[in-house]
Amino acid sequence: MHRSLLTIEEPRLFNFWSTVNSHGWSDLAPFLIDKDRQSIEVTLRLARHRLVSVRLSAPSKRIQAELRSSALLTVADKHQVGRIVRDFLRMDEDYRPFYAMVRGHPSYRWVIGKGAGRLMRAASVFEDVVKMICTTNCNWSLTKSMTNNLVNLLGEEWKGFRAFPTPEALAGVSEKFVRAEIRAGYRSPFLIEFAQRVASHKLDVESWRKVPLTSEELSKNLRSIKGVGEYAAGNLMRLLGHYDAMAFDSWVRAEFYKKHKNGRRVSDKTITKHYAEFAEWKGLFFWVDMTEDWFKKKLPF
DNA sequence: GCGTCCAGGTCTACC
DNA sequence: GGTAGACCTGGACGC
Numbered sequence: 001m002h003r004s005l006l007t008i009e010e011p012r013l014f015n016f017w018s019t020v021n022s023h024g025w026s027d028l029a030p031f032l033i034d035k036d037r038q039s040i041e042v043t044l045r046l047a048r049h050r051l052v053s054v055r056l057s058a059p060s061k062r063i064q065a066e067l068r069s070s071a072l073l074t075v076a077d078k079h080q081v082g083r084i085v086r087d088f089l090r091m092d093e094d095y096r097p098f099y100a101m102v103r104g105h106p107s108y109r110w111v112i113g114k115g116a117g118r119l120m121r122a123a124s125v126f127e128d129v130v131k132m133i134c135t136t137n138c139n140w141s142l143t144k145s146m147t148n149n150l151v152n153l154l155g156e157e158w159k160g161f162r163a164f165p166t167p168e169a170l171a172g173v174s175e176k177f178v179r180a181e182i183r184a185g186y187r188s189p190f191l192i193e194f195a196q197r198v199a200s201h202k203l204d205v206e207s208w209r210k211v212p213l214t215s216e217e218l219s220k221n222l223r224s225i226k227g228v229g230e231y232a233a234g235n236l237m238r239l240l241g242h243y244d245a246m247a248f249d250s251w252v253r254a255e256f257y258k259k260h261k262n263g264r265r266v267s268d269k270t271i272t273k274h275y276a277e278f279a280e281w282k283g284l285f286f287w288v289d290m291t292e293d294w295f296k297k298k299l300p301f
Numbered sequence: 302g303c304g305t306c307c308a309g310g311t312c313t314a315c316c
Numbered sequence: 317g318g319t320a321g322a323c324c325t326g327g328a329c330g331c
Contacts, residue, residue, distance in 0.1 A: 024309080137310040142325055185324025190311085229311045249309035 002072045006065040011091050015115025016058035019089050022119045029151040030164050043161040046080050051158040070158050090118040098281050114295045116288050121239040125205040126198055127164045128239050133227040149182040170195035190227030208240050215242045243284040246272050255290045
């Protein structure tokens with residue numbers, strides 16, 4: 001086993017743990033939080049099929065990455081790890097307009113103090129979409145179970161470390177297997193069809209992080225994936241940098257009713273109107289508003 | 302132990 | 317375009 005270290009400089013207004021805990025992704029395989037060591041671990045699959053285990057911590061204003069790999073990592077390999085980490089922690093995105101708006105609203109100023117606002121994503125768009133489909137119409141424990149099964153049964157393995165399955169791996173199994181072993185139920189044909197479209201290059205989902213699209217175009221692309229409805233598309237859009245997108249589920253609605261309406265139910269249109277002044281950032285304001293308690297009570301860890 | 306409900310929804314058929 | 321009904325799973329709850 002080869003070990004090496006990598007240091008990643010943090011941008012301004014960035015908080016490692018606020019980003020890691022920005023929503024549930026860090027709780028899903030192949031991510032694994034180690035509370036004792038105050039670190040998060042993930043296994044990544046690099047070019048040339050190299051697997052590398054990455055343990056991330058932020059002891060100072062720098063992120064430290066401990067790498068373990070089967071082969072000695074080249075400079076290019078390490079650069080690739082750095083790029084992937086910076087990408088899933090949203091370190092290179094321009095949040096200045098968002099923080100400028102935050103400064104103008106006293107009830108949101110806590111966001112700056114906590115370094116909140118960056119929503120962690122997975123190492124690939126493919127992984128984000130699969131996981132998002134696995135959050136639909138079920139409780140969180142089932143989402144965890146499905147993603148665990150995907151990683152453990154279909155992810156590439158090296159010395160106990162496992163990466164998220166490739167599109168090819170998921171595309172190559174039967175619906176029967178996904179139903180029986182992954183326990184994905186009716187989502188199974190959706191997951192396989194999506195993986196097949198990606199594996200056959202009919203759908204280039206990874207370009208969605210690179211090529212600028214309008215929110216309308218991106219939404220249309222996402223909704224072309226079976227199993228991705230309004231809720232999943234809205235959440236995925238925010239993971240793709242389109243913060244005008246709203247996304248409603250039973251949890252977030254209940255939080256809004258509790259926080260702003262004394263528990264009284266209102267329509268999604270009314271909720272959207274509540275954040276309308278934030279225009280192209282309204283989806284992100286909505287999310288940080290709904291999760292404010294997490295930062296006050298839960299963090300760090 | 303068993304039945305029912307529902308959760309970080311979506312699709313399809315029908316109107 | 318709006319809506320009812322079906323769809324997997326597993327934990328929580330009431331009995």
